[in-house]
Amino acid sequence: MLSHKTKYALKALLYLAEQDANHISKTIDIAETANIPKKFLEQILLDLKRGHLVGSKQGKFGGYYLLKSGNEITLADIHRLFDGAIALLPCASLNFYERCSDCVSEAECSLRHGLIAIREETLKAMQGITIASLIKK
Amino acid sequence: MLSHKTKYALKALLYLAEQDANHISKTIDIAETANIPKKFLEQILLDLKRGHLVGSKQGKFGGYYLLKSGNEITLADIHRLFDGAIALLPCASLNFYERCSDCVSEAECSLRHGLIAIREETLKAMQGITIASLIKK
DNA sequence: TATAATTCTACTAATTTTATAGAATTAATT
DNA sequence: AATTAATTCTATAAAATTAGTAGAATTATA
Numbered sequence A, B: 001m002l003s004h005k006t007k008y009a010l011k012a013l014l015y016l017a018e019q020d021a022n023h024i025s026k027t028i029d030i031a032e033t034a035n036i037p038k039k040f041l042e043q044i045l046l047d048l049k050r051g052h053l054v055g056s057k058q059g060k061f062g063g064y065y066l067l068k069s070g071n072e073i074t075l076a077d078i079h080r081l082f083d084g085a086i087a088l089l090p091c092a093s094l095n096f097y098e099r100c101s102d103c104v105s106e107a108e109c110s111l112r113h114g115l116i117a118i119r120e121e122t123l124k125a126m127q128g129i130t131i132a133s134l135i136k137k
Numbered sequence C: 001t002a003t004a005a006t007t008c009t010a011c012t013a014a015t016t017t018t019a020t021a022g023a024a025t026t027a028a029t030t
Numbered sequence D: 001a002a003t004t005a006a007t008t009c010t011a012t013a014a015a016a017t018t019a020g021t022a023g024a025a026t027t028a029t030a
Helices: A002-018 A025-032 A038-050 A077-084 A110-128 A131-135 B004-018 B027-034 B038-050 B075-081 B108-128 B133-134
Strands: A055-056 A064-065 B056-057 B062-065
Touching: A002 A025, A002 A038, A002 A064, A002 A077, A002 A131, A002 B108, A025 A038, A025 A131, A038 A055, A038 A077, A055 A110, A077 A110, A110 B004, A110 B062, A110 B133, A131 B108, B004 B027, B004 B062, B004 B075, B004 B133, B027 B038, B027 B062, B038 B056, B038 B062, B038 B075, B056 B075, B075 B108
Parallel strands: none
Antiparallel strands: A055 A064, B056 B062
16 A cells, blocks of 8 residues: 555646646645645655655745656656555565565575565556656546 | 565465365464464464464364465455555555545546556456465475 | 745654453363 | 363554644745
């Protein structure tokens, strides 16, 4: 499941992608049209900024805008930025690898092998979904 | 990500599937070989029982055994039993459908359509992984 | 200088997850 | 009948994560 944070991030990115080029969107406008608590959205937009997906302009008439084009931003990127690993267990993850504390022998763990296969499938699927692909539907 | 509960459930099922037919396994034996907190495992086995995946025998020399064969138990089944929906949002779920509280128009939600596609992919993958398929690796 | 936006840090509240405790029940053996 | 050893049940507690809020500081425009 996606956290609310990830869902809100996706909705915010979709909002930004739907604006005219060079348009700068205010947090309050995104919050109101996408139905996201404003203060919560502020944090999310900051995270997106730290992730180099959006840029911002401060001060009066400031706001946020996309740094990348919609087809360069995949569901996998956003998931990793907010919810972390795509894999079902850390031991099967590419970017968030961690050994299980209860693991007896990772090499022989039959569960892990299956979960690596799953991760490969879902990663491929999630990389196929972009902000742009979601809009043109 | 799978919760510990789901991971433990899978490990317990793998343990049971590796036993001889008609063998009855004690909780303590599963807990020790699979490195699962015993009291936690008790609850998990009860849940598996309520899900009709395992049977139990009470009293001395009692314990647990599989009710279904290993290739009838899929990763999708266990995920749904313990972690719920396969889909990334409730509004894209088959078995755990729920409308998003922040949803403006579900029919026009571009996010939802993409997540339904993802769910179809991951569900297919997760149904391909069975307890039996994990063992014969 | 006034205004209106982002930025930053800290905190709080709610929820979910991960267990743990202990008594009750059941059944086989002695 | 008593003992032993297992599951079953209900309740609770501790820890971690998620979701959301508050308010002051900063920045830039007019």
